[in-house]
Amino acid sequence: MARQFMKGNDAIVVGALAAGCRAYYGYPITPASEIAHAAALHFPALGGVFIQAESEVAAMNMVYGTAGMGVRTMTASSSPGFSLKQEGLSYCAGAELPCVVVNIVRGGPGLGNIAPEQADYFQITKGGGHGNYRLIALAPNGAQEMCDLTMLAFDLADKYRNPACIMADGITGQMMEVVEIPTAKVEQWDHSSWAVTGTPDTVGHLVSSITLEPEELEKHNLKLDAKYKRIMADEVLFEKYAVDDADLVVVAYGVVSRIVYSAVDQARAEGLKVGLLRPITVWPFPSEVIGGLCGSAKAFLAVELSTGQMVEDVRLAVEGRRPVHFYGRCGGMVPGGDELLAEFRRLLSGGSR
């Protein structure tokens, strides 16, 4: 078995190469820079493209260029840089270009700090840039998933002709774990019907997000909306951990879910019926499965590295049938397992916030 002990950020690049990504465009930013370092080493070595762009804006628009040729491409950044990519992401969504964008989320707002946070949840799952669009957003919680979900992100991006986002955090990016190195994908998506490649067979093709006539632009938006509804129906991913008999269902993703695994184990050892529902896709959100747990669960607790963003989606899924509590740390502070355990005990003994 081909394994290596590697950083989550490096595992992203391994996944991208194995998915057939041929071009990486990026700009340095902590704590995402290792992705650019690895891409600078590996992409040219495999005859691919690496450009350190003049800005995040330029990098994202370079992605637009290669994606418009139907060739797998990506960029990666961290929160302030991800904000700058919103223009290009909106254009990619409008022109229906498949690409992958990684956000190793750090503390905000503004320059914030370089410690882990999850406060870009709204920006990632609700659109982020201008206009009606969504990003397919996957939230890995370990190095192996950084690799595997990057590969999946490329597939989903191609399948739906839409940008896909890897939403991770400083810890998941910086920590090292054992990763099984994947086999390169053989099957490739056929984009020859629309891509502009600079070859005679694609003369007459157009990559564009402009639609002047309101009737036509409404049609285009409705077409996108229908696509997003298909994604919501077919592509939801989640993990259940000790959740089926849980009185208290914790909803957490990314690095927080790792802390919750440990806290749930401790709670169970004390006889507290606590379980974890982990969204793997943060968009589409596992609303249906959370709603379904209202039958068995007495209450929900969203735990996030934010002041409360995903909790809004949990509340929408629960539709008032059960109390939805929130526990968050932010600014780079990460809750300890004991801290969460104390919260579980408090909530299960009738306390609330």
Add this chain to the structure above:
Amino acid sequence: MKTYEKSAGFFPVFERKSGPAKDATHYCPGCGHGNVHKMIAEALNDLGLIDRSVFVSPVGCSVFGYYYFNCGNFQAAHGRAPAVATAVKRTNPQAIVISYQGDGDLAAIGTAETIHTANRGENICVFFVNNAIYGMTGGQMAPTTMIGQRSTTTPHGRIEALHGNPIRMAEMLATLPAPTYIERVAIGDSKHIMKARKAIRKALTIQAEGRGYSFVEIVSACPTGWKMDPVHSRDWLIEEMLKVFPLGVFKDESENRDENSWLRRCDAYDPAKVDEYLDRLKSTLGDAAPVALTNDLHCKFAGFGGQGILTLGLLLSQIGMRAGQHVSWFPAYGPEMRGGTANCSVNVCGGRIGTPLVDTPNLLVVMNQPSLDAFADQVIDGGTIIIDSTIVEGRLDSTRLRQVLIPATAIADEVGTAKVANVVVLGALVAATDCFPREFCEDTLRAAIKKRSLVDMNIDAFGRGYEFVKNAR
């Protein structure tokens, strides 16, 4: 009789254009875009490049370039055409890529993309239509608007002290080493137009031959934006604009650059090649049968930067990985690193690892005094603390923890260098916890240490650390 036909570089009918007039452009009477479009379309067709051409039109009046050019078309965001063009060219170096931009696009919102694309010497053509005004958005001041020129955002005329001066892009870009060819031409009288035609052809030829980046600035009229009739517009262009924007070649290295010397490479995806490459990234520790772990380790390693704290964590992680156990390593990064301290969390477990952060270690290694003060209280009851007693003067009076004192730095000095103190500590750790067999750890170290000449020294250091603890029992 000679009949003139529309160039095959254009679509025969402009189907993408809205409204009834599918045979005319959307440009105003007297606008320079029509001339420039025609010259590009004819050149692409005459040079036999149209089939592999990609025309990138960003925001501005020319955003509808795709109505007309019978090639591949990209519509790009405002100012970003050179970035899009860069990517297209890099992804298919055989494509002929044109970034067609107006003054607001190229010299205001897209200045960074313009300069850096030129500075990288991308093998593309930038055609820059400079008409000293924002046409599409309603006649606002452009970066190239003339001093005194009225626009909808300089109602009293452009004033140097308030709005700066018209910017000369051709001259600026000509200071860069990478560009091959930079010329400014004009759509004024017929003599000017013939020169412009020649410049456009030259730029496309340079690209087709792989000789590098070309930039052709075309001074052009905007009668609508200027609120002049077409005839007066062309006179004003020649009489006024050319004073500020002199015509000429600002740089021409085309003769000095070899054919295809500016072509970059992008290979098609080859899964077999990727597999072969990824195989080289795999661990070289060699296969070992799984080795049982006596107890799960939740470790914190802490000390000064430069003591090899992070490496110590990595070495234990690699032993754990080779033994087939679950392993995680997480370095403190950012503000915690200030003051030259370093620490990392390592988990080595038989089952899935929950949190990678070790808040309550069952094993703490401290190699400096501040680390002892900071982390000793976090160790769980009955946990082990390993202290480099050469460096750390303090001792715990607690009986809550098992203390292992080892003069690791002094032992390392005996081995030959204080740099292997971390490996002495690793030996002590293995001896104190009996987590894995000594031989297995030594085999892993031999495989993990890349520099062959350092292997013996490290094995010696490991062995001394191990013996020190075992003999102290």
